[in-house]
Amino acid sequence: MRKLPLAALTAASVAAALVLTGCATGDQALSGGDAGGSAGDQIIIGSADFSESQLIATIYSLALQDAGVEVKEQFNIGSREVYIAALQDGSIDLIPEYSGALLKHFDAESKASTSEDVVAELEETLPEGIEMFEISEAQDKDILAVTEATAEQYDLTTISDLEPVASELILGGPAEWATRVNGVVGLRDVYGLEFKEFVSLDAGGPLTMTALLNGQIQVADVFSTDPALTANNLVALEDDKSLFAAENVVPVISSAKSSDTVEETLDAVSAALTTEALIEMNGKAAEGESLSDIARDWLDSAGL
């Protein structure tokens, strides 16, 4: 009796630990056992955990549904480290990607920076079972942004300009940046930047933007298609050593689920999508408009 509360608590803690470790294998469990992924012809569309990825995934989803393809949406999965694993084990079949970052994920040493070079290298680097369709001209790069005041104070126009002052500045970005080449690691190795601190917030989301605008962080990882960049007169530092490669939006699909219908549909979407359209749609999303409405409006205006 005397030991009971403790014993119960121990049991509860162990159970909790098991549930949490269970998350690690949960992704594989979703796949249903075989590498082929979901059953039948249904295509499971995934997305990363930021709104633009969910928006593009919604566009893919609607376009495919219009083409008569059966889809299932499994959005907001997480960072690339997580969803690429999900794509490889068949938990999801299709996800909108950004070419440069995807290449860096598979080949951290890659030096490709133009759209063409990135695509050429990607074609060779993509592991078996995964393929990509045509890239879109629409791009969304990670950029380092500072406020106008910070840029003037330290005379910053390029990322290299940060070198002498980085030790006084705090960098903010998503948690995965701490270990990414396209993040803290690359900024240190390629540019020699050692920031005073790295604060992990969100991927180009409201936490990062708020912290930058209010001075809690001085340098932020922001997406180049974020309308808040121009709205707040932020300065995008030029990537003079090409750490961040071209980032064309591209659908990446499990080969088992690729078909002519799917390819034609998504190629048509990629051909119509532009960077300006992304910026405009992100603006609407930031104002709270529903992603499916935004996606539907864009598809209609693009005649798809």
Next chain:
Amino acid sequence: MTLFEWLTDPANWTGSRGIPVQVGFHLLYTVISLAIASAIAIPLGIFIGFTGKGEAIVAGSANALRSLPTLGLLILLFLVLAPVIAGQLVFVVPTIIVLVLLAIPPILTGTYTGIQSADEAAVDAARGMGYTRTQILWRVQMPCALPLLISGLRGSTLQVVSTATVAAYLGLQGLGRYIIDGRAQADFAQMAGGALLVALLALALELLFSVLGKVLVSPGLRRTTRRRRTAPTDTATAALTTLTAAR
């Protein structure tokens, strides 16, 4: 890497992001939040227990606090407070506020029910001996309330220590770092390791509170509790009762 390898890797036990440092930060957030929550909830609980006033309103709203979604509130507070609070404090303040809100209800409830459920015979006896109402409160009702108060504190501590992981969402340190970073970096051994450490920390604090209960609660009171207990009490009192019985 497996969970075991992650936990036994010496690299994870040293440096500014090592396990001892993160446990330290985690405890720091927990202790600060509990201290603030106690400073609010204990006096308020004494007031309610002593006067019997405001029980419905205060206790009701304190319980409503329990249902606030912590993560949602954290982000909302950050977005609202960021323009007001300068510097790094803006990451700390919302975190502490959500943890304090979480910690208040158990402590408050423990305090005022403890005072209200003090043995009436003891209160009557004290009154008969000429104690004033204030003396009764401090010398009879408060010591009687102590087991329930400690039990409330214990409940709060467990909730706060497990929820303090949200601090990492705003870029702060603590054991939540491993859980959030592990997820973002697809390093699930790290994620599970963080979760396990939180559970172990909660267990350690639970042990601490059972010791605290033995040390702080008057032995005479424990005997009284055993003999006179009518209403079902909390685990702390139950544990103490059986402990006394075992002697």
